[in-house]
Amino acid sequence: MxxxxxxxxxxxxxxxxxxxxxxxxxxxxxxxxxxxxxxxxxxxxxxxxxxxxxxxxxxxxxxxxxxxxxxxxxxSLATLKAPLPAVGGVSVRDDLITLLAAMQNEAGQERTRCLMNIAMSDADRYPRLMGRFVKVAVEPRRKAVRDVVQRGVDNGELRPDTDVEVALATLSGAMLWYTKWGNGELTDDLAERIVDQVLSGIAPL
Structure with missing residues (x-):
């Protein structure tokens, strides 16, 4: 007993x-x-x-x-973010397309878009809320893209003088522009177009 x-x-x-x-x-x-x-x-x-x-x-x-x-x-808002897709690690281009396509898919969900718009409108009044949301939902996505870009710099797929943070902002910012203010121009190849445009400026000559 x-x-x-x-x-x-x-x-x-x-x-x-x-x-x-x-x-x-x-x-x-x-x-x-x-x-x-x-x-x-x-x-x-x-x-x-x-x-x-x-x-x-x-x-x-x-x-x-x-x-x-x-x-x-x-x-609650963090649950709307699907788990990050696994990246193959074979090429920077393929992995970036995978990650940006996931961002596009998330932004295209009506419920997610509606909820995020409402939450963002209260960001100034509730900085703690946005701080936690960035920590649990946004920053893991930033890190995933940042890690892929840094890997490309380290293994020579990208130029050694690449500004990793600017590359991250350019990639994610372009997707945000299209999904939030792009007037419906969300084509199936959008992630590929963004990645190829950015890589044409930072890939080795």
Whole structure:
């Protein structure tokens, strides 16, 4: 009997006391948050009470996982970002096309676009929210592109004097331009066109 009690204590040692993790409840909370924002509720109007009511959970269930509204919104928005695609590592060109095509695909999803527009409009009022969102969703994508460009510099596929940060900004900025302000010019070969245009300026002669 004593052994069983000790075993149970050991099994639960890795889980913080008072913070049970329920994947079902967590998913319901995130979906409720996204639904309310997608319906036009700004971050300022969004409340833990409204989220709890929509998700069918108590407010304490939300506060066990998120200490404040901004962290919850940031994590919810981050779920809209699909996992980064695996890159083959064979060529810089192929890997950059893969990553930019994923960005284009994400931006083309209506729900994602709507939610991001609303969230970005509250960026000045909620810098913590945007800071967390950049950390969990944007920066991993920047790093993926940055790593591919740096690999190209290191292995000679790109010029040794390539400014990696400018190349990163040029590639991602061009895709952002087309997906946000490009007036529907989102062709299937857009990622390839952007990458080839940039590489023609930074590839070795």
């Amino acid at each position: 004593t052994h069983g009690t000790a075993g149970q204590a050991t099994a639960g040692a890795g889980r913080p006391a008072g913070r049970p993790r329920s994947e079902k409840a967590e998913k319901a909370i995130i979906e409720a948050t996204l639904d309310l924002i997608a319906e036009g509720m700004g971050v300022a109007e969004l409340s833990i009470e409204a989220i709890a009511s929509r998700a069918g959970v108590g407010k304490t269930t939300i506060y066990r996982r998120w200490s404040n509204k901004e962290d919850l919104v940031a994590d």
